[in-house]
Amino acid sequence: MESKWLTIVIPALNEEDAIGGTIRRCLDAREEISHQAELDGIEIIVVSDGSTDQTAEIAQSFEDITVIVFEKNRGYGAAIKEGWRRGRGDYVGFLDADGTCDPRFFAALCETAIVENADVTLGSRLGADSQMPVIRRAGNRGFAFLMGLLCGRKVTDTASGMRVVRRNALKHLYPLPDGLHFTPAMSARALMNHLRIIEIPMKYEERIGESKLSALRDGIQFLKAIGEGVLCYRPEKIFLSGFTICMLMILILAAYPTEFYFQNHRLEEWMIYRFVVCQFLGSIGMALLLASALSTRMACMSSRREDFVGFWSSNISSLFTGKPLVVIAGFLTFLGLGFLWPGIVEFISTGKITLHWSRVIAGAFTLFSVLQISIFVVLMKVVEIWSYEQTSLEKKSYKLNQVERINIGESSLENDLYVVEPDSRVMK
Known part of the structure; x- marks a missing residue:
C-alpha cells in the first residue's frame, strides 16, 4: 500500500x-x-x-x-x-x-x-x-x-x-x-x-x-x-458579467419608451436621452461580448486551462466564429441601412434630413456594431496565426528532443556508459 x-x-x-x-x-x-x-x-x-x-x-x-x-x-x-x-x-x-x-x-x-x-x-x-x-x-x-x-x-x-x-x-x-x-x-x-x-x-x-x-x-x-x-x-466570465449588466440596464431604461410607443405609436422628445444611453450601453455590451469570445480563444491556447467550458462561454465561442458571425454581421448591416436608408434618399433628393432621431440612433448603433465585429474578426485571425505558430514550434521542439535522446542513447551504448537518473520521488 x-x-x-x-x-x-x-x-x-x-x-x-x-x-x-x-x-x-x-x-x-x-x-x-x-x-x-x-x-x-x-x-x-x-x-x-x-x-x-x-x-x-x-x-x-x-x-x-x-x-x-x-x-x-x-x-x-x-x-x-x-x-x-x-x-x-x-x-x-x-x-x-x-x-x-x-x-x-x-x-x-x-x-x-x-x-x-x-x-x-x-x-x-x-x-x-x-x-x-x-x-x-x-x-x-x-x-x-x-x-x-x-x-x-x-x-x-x-x-x-x-x-x-x-x-x-x-x-x-x-x-x-x-x-x-x-x-x-x-x-x-x-x-x-x-x-x-x-x-x-x-x-x-x-x-x-x-x-x-x-x-x-x-x-x-x-x-x-x-x-x-x-x-x-476563465477571462470570459468577467466580460460576460459586464455584458449581462449592460443588457439589464438597457432593459430597464428602454422598458417605458417601448411601452409608450406601442400604446401611442410615437415617442416623446425627452426620450432621446434614454436612447443615447441605451446606444452607449449597447456598444459597450457588444464590445464585452466580442471580448468574451476572443479571450476564450486566447485562454484555450494555454496548456494550464482545462477543457471544460461553461454553457454560455461555449455558445458564444461557437456563435462568433465562421458562418454564424457572417450571418450576424450581414443582418446588422441590413438592419442599419434599413433604419438610415430613407434619410439617405431624402438627403440625396432634397439636401435635407427629416428622419426621426430614433432611427438615426438605431442605425448608428447597428453599423457601429458591424465595425466592432470586423475588428474582432481581424483580431481572431491574429490569434489563430499565433496559435498555429505556437503548435508548430512545440511539435518541432518535441521532434528535436526525440532526436537528441536517440543520439545520446547511441553515444552511451558506444562508450558502454549508463546514465542512472535519481528517483524524483521523495523517499519516505
Whole structure:
C-alpha cells in the first residue's frame, strides 16, 4: 500500500506570544491526526518570515520539527510555499500561528481529502461558534459572493487559514502570490480549474497578539487575486458579467419608451436621452461580448486551462466564429441601412434630413456594431496565426528532443556508459 504523509507548515511573523502554544498543540495532535486519517507520518515545518522578535528562537527550542528562517520578510504565501517545497508530504497543509485554529482539525481535513478524493479541503471559519470579528466576517461573505458570481462555484470562506492540499494538485494551483492574498488566489484557481474543493465548518478562536491584516490594503489585494485568477483561467466570465449588466440596464431604461410607443405609436422628445444611453450601453455590451469570445480563444491556447467550458462561454465561442458571425454581421448591416436608408434618399433628393432621431440612433448603433465585429474578426485571425505558430514550434521542439535522446542513447551504448537518473520521488 502506498504511504501517505502530511506536511504541516506554520508561517509566522512576529508571533512570539502564540508560536510556542501552536507548535505544542500540533505535536500533541499528531497521533490523533495520524490515527483518524490513517496517515503514515506527519512532519511540522515552521517558517519564520523575517520575524524581529523571539519567534524563530522559540520555534527552534522544539525538537522533531523543522524551522526555516527568512532573514527578511518575504510574505505569508512565500513562507507557505517554501515549507511545501522542502516538505515530503503527499498532502500539504498549513495553519496560522496565531492560535485561532485547532491543529486537531487536520484529522477531519485529511480524512475528507483521502476518502472524498478532494484536491483541496479547507476549514470554514464562518460557522456558528466562530469568534471572527464582524467586519472580517462580512468581508469574507462579500468575497465569497463575488467569487461565486465570477466562477460559477463558490466557497463560503475564500481566505481560510487552515487547509490541506493534495500535492499533485499544486501544478494546477501554481503560480500563487507571496502575500496575504495567497489564500483567496488559491480558492479562485481551484474553482476556475474545477478542482474538487470541500469545506468543513471549524471552530475559530480569537487570535493571540496583533493582527497583520489591513482591511483596506489586503481587501484590495484579495479582490486583485480573485480577478487575476479569473483572468488566468476563465477571462470570459468577467466580460460576460459586464455584458449581462449592460443588457439589464438597457432593459430597464428602454422598458417605458417601448411601452409608450406601442400604446401611442410615437415617442416623446425627452426620450432621446434614454436612447443615447441605451446606444452607449449597447456598444459597450457588444464590445464585452466580442471580448468574451476572443479571450476564450486566447485562454484555450494555454496548456494550464482545462477543457471544460461553461454553457454560455461555449455558445458564444461557437456563435462568433465562421458562418454564424457572417450571418450576424450581414443582418446588422441590413438592419442599419434599413433604419438610415430613407434619410439617405431624402438627403440625396432634397439636401435635407427629416428622419426621426430614433432611427438615426438605431442605425448608428447597428453599423457601429458591424465595425466592432470586423475588428474582432481581424483580431481572431491574429490569434489563430499565433496559435498555429505556437503548435508548430512545440511539435518541432518535441521532434528535436526525440532526436537528441536517440543520439545520446547511441553515444552511451558506444562508450558502454549508463546514465542512472535519481528517483524524483521523495523517499519516505
